[in-house]
Amino acid sequence: MAKDTGTHTIVVAPSEDAERVDRVLARHAGLSRSRLKALILAGEIAIDGETIRDPAHRVNAGAAITVRVPPPADPVPGPEAIALAVVYEDAELIVIDKPAGLVVHPAAGNWTGTLVNALIAHCGASLSGIGGVRRPGIVHRLDKDTSGLLVVAKTDAAHRALAAQFADHGRTGALERGYLAFAWGAPDRPKGRIDAPIARHPHARDKMAVREGGRPAVTQWEAAERYFGTGPDPVASLLVCRLETGRTHQIRVHLAHIGHPLLGDGVYGPGFKTKAALLGPEARQALAGLDRQALHAHMLSFEHPKTRRFLQFRSELPVELARLRDSLAKNGPQKAAVNG
Numbered sequence: 001m002a003k004d005t006g007t008h009t010i011v012v013a014p015s016e017d018a019e020r021v022d023r024v025l026a027r028h029a030g031l032s033r034s035r036l037k038a039l040i041l042a043g044e045i046a047i048d049g050e051t052i053r054d055p056a057h058r059v060n061a062g063a064a065i066t067v068r069v070p071p072p073a074d075p076v077p078g079p080e081a082i083a084l085a086v087v088y089e090d091a092e093l094i095v096i097d098k099p100a101g102l103v104v105h106p107a108a109g110n111w112t113g114t115l116v117n118a119l120i121a122h123c124g125a126s127l128s129g130i131g132g133v134r135r136p137g138i139v140h141r142l143d144k145d146t147s148g149l150l151v152v153a154k155t156d157a158a159h160r161a162l163a164a165q166f167a168d169h170g171r172t173g174a175l176e177r178g179y180l181a182f183a184w185g186a187p188d189r190p191k192g193r194i195d196a197p198i199a200r201h202p203h204a205r206d207k208m209a210v211r212e213g214g215r216p217a218v219t220q221w222e223a224a225e226r227y228f229g230t231g232p233d234p235v236a237s238l239l240v241c242r243l244e245t246g247r248t249h250q251i252r253v254h255l256a257h258i259g260h261p262l263l264g265d266g267v268y269g270p271g272f273k274t275k276a277a278l279l280g281p282e283a284r285q286a287l288a289g290l291d292r293q294a295l296h297a298h299m300l301s302f303e304h305p306k307t308r309r310f311l312q313f314r315s316e317l318p319v320e321l322a323r324l325r326d327s328l329a330k331n332g333p334q335k336a337a338v339n340g
Helices: 021-028 033-041 115-126 156-168 250-257 270-278 281-288 319-329
Strands: 006-011 045-047 064-069 086-089 093-098 147-153 176-184 191-195 198-200 208-210 218-228 234-243 295-303 310-314
Touching: 006 021, 021 033, 021 045, 021 064, 033 045, 033 064, 086 310, 093 115, 147 156, 156 295, 176 250, 176 319, 191 250, 198 250, 208 250, 218 250, 218 319, 234 250, 270 281, 281 319
Parallel strands: 147 295
Antiparallel strands: 006 064, 045 064, 086 093, 093 147, 176 234, 176 295, 191 218, 198 208, 218 234, 295 310
């Protein structure tokens, strides 16, 4: 089989019976093992018409392996007319209020329609080049389905200065990031600090997990509101979270780790779906229509990289989370007001 794009078929020889599919393909496909593994995980390999996603899958003699090799994607993102909610902008930086559903930068599965594509259209060639062609100006990220504030560098000098602040995580400087998190249940304390290392999940490549030997990760949380449903105990709560580190999925992983995963988080809180029955009818409806984890980056502060002025920005809850909050509050008393 050639390396050309398109669909190709390989028939397993008798001598290859019970071998791993990735080894058989490596022998015939003319592609590297890493490329073949990526194709398998992406669902581009089928055996006798059935898609397989396990590189260690054993094949039978005579089986037909279909290999779909997609054309290479353009590595350089282009401008796209995507509306941006610009909170602040000057010659050095731009602060965006990102909606849920918008991916920050191009990657596998999302080569277009990202924040970077929108920024290229909005800022032209003024974005910092330090992040590379796929991440121009990107200093930090938010998950696709997390909404809220994000700062982007427009010059290399601003990028270096902002990156240093994010690397310091506010230990010695002005940087602070605040999140509003709607979590299942309610902690038994008014506030706390989660210090638990995070690494890639050992069995699910798209997930993170608290693991010994992982990268240090610290999240501060404070209970702001508690919500009651059909039972005597709080069914959900609003937590104000602040980051001392910036790991992938940090708040989602940490809150799930202490037994209070985010509402709407199908990755880290799928076992809590049945708790929706404890909510009032309006809250159940609001949660059913959410289609995202209930997490919002509502506060961002930092020192301006050129003027050294202290800048602080706040973002109100988007409509879908405001609706969730209002519906939760109708089902019982709120113990405190948000003080983030």
